[in-house]
Amino acid sequence: MTLGKLAAVACLFILFSYTSTPLEAESYAVDETGVSWAYGTVVDSVTVTGNKHTKTFVILREMETQPGEVLDRGTLHRDIRFLTDMTPFSNVAVRADSLGPGRCAIRIEVRERSEILIKAILPLLKYDFERGITYGVRWNNKNFRGRLENLSMSWARNERQDDEVSFGWSAPWVGWRHISVGAGVAYYSRGDDPVDIEVLERLGAVGYVGIPLTESRITFSQLLLSLGFDKSRTGGEEPDPETGDTGDNQISVSPLVGYRFDSRDSPIRPTRGWAFNTTVRATYPLDNGRDTYYRVANDTRRFIGFNENSALALLSDFEYQFGDFPSYSYLRLGGPESLRGQPIGRFKGHHRWYQTVEWRYQFLPRMVFELPIIHEFDVGVGLVTFIDTGIVWNASDDFNLDSFHGTGGVGLQFFSPIQDVFRLDFGFSLHGDYRFHTATGVRF
Numbered sequence: 001m002t003l004g005k006l007a008a009v010a011c012l013f014i015l016f017s018y019t020s021t022p023l024e025a026e027s028y029a030v031d032e033t034g035v036s037w038a039y040g041t042v043v044d045s046v047t048v049t050g051n052k053h054t055k056t057f058v059i060l061r062e063m064e065t066q067p068g069e070v071l072d073r074g075t076l077h078r079d080i081r082f083l084t085d086m087t088p089f090s091n092v093a094v095r096a097d098s099l100g101p102g103r104c105a106i107r108i109e110v111r112e113r114s115e116i117l118i119k120a121i122l123p124l125l126k127y128d129f130e131r132g133i134t135y136g137v138r139w140n141n142k143n144f145r146g147r148l149e150n151l152s153m154s155w156a157r158n159e160r161q162d163d164e165v166s167f168g169w170s171a172p173w174v175g176w177r178h179i180s181v182g183a184g185v186a187y188y189s190r191g192d193d194p195v196d197i198e199v200l201e202r203l204g205a206v207g208y209v210g211i212p213l214t215e216s217r218i219t220f221s222q223l224l225l226s227l228g229f230d231k232s233r234t235g236g237e238e239p240d241p242e243t244g245d246t247g248d249n250q251i252s253v254s255p256l257v258g259y260r261f262d263s264r265d266s267p268i269r270p271t272r273g274w275a276f277n278t279t280v281r282a283t284y285p286l287d288n289g290r291d292t293y294y295r296v297a298n299d300t301r302r303f304i305g306f307n308e309n310s311a312l313a314l315l316s317d318f319e320y321q322f323g324d325f326p327s328y329s330y331l332r333l334g335g336p337e338s339l340r341g342q343p344i345g346r347f348k349g350h351h352r353w354y355q356t357v358e359w360r361y362q363f364l365p366r367m368v369f370e371l372p373i374i375h376e377f378d379v380g381v382g383l384v385t386f387i388d389t390g391i392v393w394n395a396s397d398d399f400n401l402d403s404f405h406g407t408g409g410v411g412l413q414f415f416s417p418i419q420d421v422f423r424l425d426f427g428f429s430l431h432g433d434y435r436f437h438t439a440t441g442v443r444f
Contacts, residue, residue, distance in 0.1 A: 161191025341427025
């Protein structure tokens with residue numbers, strides 16, 4: 001059995017058959033000095049100190065521990081871990097004060113990261129074997145207005161002279177309601193003339209809203225609604241062999257509806273819980289006579305923790321198109337976000353399914369240093385071993401085990417205020433392919 005087949009079977013077996021385990025507070029390294037006596041008492045109030053830039057109510061709304069509730073050890077430990085891994089904070093501690101028999105007051109003490117690092121305009125630099133160096137600039141403020149809103153702008157260019165520009169804003173809450181909203185605009189221009197029909201230029205915009213279906217912070221779900229606009233120009237040196245298309249201009253609108261469930265214990269270093277996201281998007285072409293086409297997508301993630309610094313992470317990502325979709329509407333497989341060890345977008349098809357099994361171990365826990373000007377700077381380093389597998393296909397006959405591609409490898413993850421996560425991966429296949437990949441941001 002090839003690596004791709006083995007990984008696909010292993011990932012699906014663990015992802016869907018592993019028995020769910022309850023949250024164990026012992027697995028979280030939280031300093032319980034001054035709070036352990038209060039477990040089982042009623043919380044009279046929760047206050048926050050140390051926050052100069054992040055608004056107090058923004059911190060409190062992320063916590064499941066609320067006034068009037070019985071103080072639970074597992075819930076409090078989850079709250080502290082979740083807050084600690086949020087971008088603005090380098091450390092979070094908790095204290096409890098007695099207010100009489102059976103009652104307590106909780107104090108959350110936060111240490112905020114330097115605003116210089118969180119709001120800095122930073123260079124963007126990536127390297128790929130085929131595409132060479134990608135360079136640019138990026139600004140990403142993840143605590144905009146002190147409300148944990150995300151405001152970002154970026155520009156990037158590679159050696160092929162492809163240009164990408166983007167702007168986005170999102171807010172995870174509206175007041176005390178877990179209503180998420182966001183909007184973004186992106187532009188892409190290709191620098192060379194492709195042989196096959198490909199997108200040469202694209203301008204897109206999208207807005208979305210997530211409507212809460214539950215009130216719990218630990219396990220919450222949302223109804224997702226969005227509307228996108230897309231204007232693209234396609235072309236190539238040769239017409240499409242199936243349809244004879246030579247490229248055209250297309251304007252379309254794309255409404256989307258979906259469902260999201262999230263029970264992860266951390267936004268950056270999850271060790272427990274599920275994340276489930278499924279969507280259906282319809283694309284209505286407005287100007288070239290095509291009929292509506294659809295894309296169904298599902299992203300399922302599972303995290304099985306061994307302790308605070310070690311976890312097994314599993315991913316299944318599936319996308320399927322149907323209707324009168326254009327021939328250039330390919331889904332690609334390969335690169336740092338899907339099949340590490342392969343060139344970016346090496347395999348392409350109209351439908352795609354890939355899986356990942358990762359073992360993660362943070363061997364260098366977060367350390368905080370005092371530096372001139374920027375004051376506090378924290379860093380952590382983790383080790384990753386992985387198996388990636390996936391398939392792209394056009395016709396149903398193409399979907400079989402022999403068509404799966406697989407790679408394995410190792411990597412390092414660097415956690416810091418400059419980038420929540422910087423990833424360096426080395427992937428390889430049993431056929432002799434290998435690649436180093438660098439990427440930023442949480443893959444899953």
